[in-house]
Amino acid sequence: MAFEQPLDRTAPSISEAIDHERGRQESTLGMIASENHVSESVLEAQGSVLTNKYAEGYPGGRYYGGCQHVDTVEELAIEHAKDLFGMDHANVQPHSGTQANMGVYFSVLEPGDRILSLSLSHGGHLSHGHDVNFSGQLYDVEQYEVDPETGYIDYDAVASHALEVDPDIVVSGSSAYPREFDYERINEIADDVDAYHLADIAHVTGLIAAGVHASPAEHADFVTGSTHKTIRAGRGGFIMCDTEHADDIDSAIFPGAQGGPLMHNVAGKAVGFAEAQTSEFESYAEQVVANATRLAERFTERGLALVSGGTDKHLLLVDLRDSHPGLTGKQAEAALNDVGIIVNKNTVPGETRSPMVTSGIRVGTPALTTRSFEEAEMGIVADLIVDVLDTPDDDAVHDRVTSTVDDLCEEFPIYE
Numbered sequence: 048m049a050f051e052q053p054l055d056r057t058a059p060s061i062s063e064a065i066d067h068e069r070g071r072q073e074s075t076l077g078m079i080a081s082e083n084h085v086s087e088s089v090l091e092a093q094g095s096v097l098t099n100k101y102a103e104g105y106p107g108g109r110y111y112g113g114c115q116h117v118d119t120v121e122e123l124a125i126e127h128a129k130d131l132f133g134m135d136h137a138n139v140q141p142h143s144g145t146q147a148n149m150g151v152y153f154s155v156l157e158p159g160d161r162i163l164s165l166s167l168s169h170g171g172h173l174s175h176g177h178d179v180n181f182s183g184q185l186y187d188v189e190q191y192e193v194d195p196e197t198g199y200i201d202y203d204a205v206a207s208h209a210l211e212v213d214p215d216i217v218v219s220g221s222s223a224y225p226r227e228f229d230y231e232r233i234n235e236i237a238d239d240v241d242a243y244h245l246a247d248i249a250h251v252t253g254l255i256a257a258g259v260h261a262s263p264a265e266h267a268d269f270v271t272g273s274t275h276k277t278i279r280a281g282r283g284g285f286i287m288c289d290t291e292h293a294d295d296i297d298s299a300i301f302p303g304a305q306g307g308p309l310m311h312n313v314a315g316k317a318v319g320f321a322e323a324q325t326s327e328f329e330s331y332a333e334q335v336v337a338n339a340t341r342l343a344e345r346f347t348e349r350g351l352a353l354v355s356g357g358t359d360k361h362l363l364l365v366d367l368r369d370s371h372p373g374l375t376g377k378q379a380e381a382a383l384n385d386v387g388i389i390v391n392k393n394t395v396p397g398e399t400r401s402p403m404v405t406s407g408i409r410v411g412t413p414a415l416t417t418r419s420f421e422e423a424e425m426g427i428v429a430d431l432i433v434d435v436l437d438t439p440d441d442d443a444v445h446d447r448v449t450s451t452v453d454d455l456c457e458e459f460p461i462y463e
């Protein structure tokens with residue numbers, strides 16, 4: 048019966064696509080800043096029979112019978128989240144980081160209330176109020192920007208902006224801002240106008256879990272994150288808050304924004320969060336930043352301009368306009384893709400091209416660091432990238448870079 052047959056028999060095209068995707072990950076250098084590779088244990092938890100279980104509600108108070116084992120899983124995920132980030136309450140059910148933010152907005156905002164957040168083209172996220180996202184459609188959105196000269200957020204400007212527009216919630220956190228956020232300062236700004244502070248740590252979850260970046264726990268009413276970026280806990284999101292907001296957050300997620308939780312993903316979160324409590328993970332997170340720092344240094348030596356001049360974290364934003372005026376982000380992404388280096392095009396502050404074209408690329412180190420790349424390899428990779436950007440149509444460069452990428456991938460396998 049088909050029910051018991053392996054995937055390659057019952058759905059050969061899907062099985063083949065999965066094998067090809069595994070091969071693609073092994074044979075290319077993944078440098079998309081929001082991606083990573085999870086452990087075999089997280090893969091196993093996510094691919095488990097937990098996918099069969101309905102568990103609407105929360106541990107100890109479910110709308111379905113038979114929840115004793117999924118309760119164990121969710122309770123562990125919650126405990127690990129609280130230990131890692133130091134807040135009273137954690138909700139690990141959001142299906143994604145966007146839904147975690149939805150949970151926060153639903154818990155304290157009314158439609159038409161005002162959000163103050165970092166603009167998308169300056170590093171913000173769709174779920175911080177972009178007009179194509181529910182957050183921009185339901186709420187009134189004001190955005191702050193980075194200083195075009197320095198590439199840093201000008202907190203004094205954010206403070207006067209807040210006084211001027213009187214937001215109901217101020218959002219810190221970003222997808223493409225290469226510097227650490229000053230959560231304490233944003234909190235003061237929010238307090239001064241009697242607004243909530245949501246710290247969205249989606250990108251830096253792993254860096255904060257490991258203590259490499261300071262936690263916003265003491266400086267925010269709500270902390271949201273994704274679980275698949277610098278932390279390696281499989282795809283999903285989570286929310287943390289103090290006891291005061293716990294019930295409102297829980298009911299905003301279920302039944303407010305979602306139905307049954309994805310218990311197999313909650314299991315992935317429990318396993319990945321536990322991995323993040325180890326000293327190996329701490330070394331990993333330190334190396335992620337050391338690798339990005341090395342990449343930044345070599346890029347700069349080779350003449351690339353970086354937004355803010357460098358990085359504090361796992362990603363860099365390269366502004367190609369001065370160094371490579373004829374090359375768009377889209378062309379750079381394609382040329383690098385052709386040699387097996389996977390990055391994404393990205394808008395830069397003061398962008399003049401469309402978001403589908405852009406003038407920059409975003410480059411990240413979490414996935415390569417999982418493969419055990421260190422500073423020496425990052426120097427090599429930096430040179431490969433600049434060689435391609437300098438001569439995107441040169442076949443000899445293309446062949447030489449491709450073969451070095453192949454060698455590196457073979458030397459540093461992901462799943463043996």
Ligand SMILES: *Cc1c(COP(=O)(O)O)cnc(C)c1O
Nearest residue numbers: 143144145172220221222249273
């Ligand atoms: C990635 C990200 C999210 C979450 O994205 P999902 O794809 O919905 O999981 C939220 N906020 C920021 C700042 C992000 O970078």
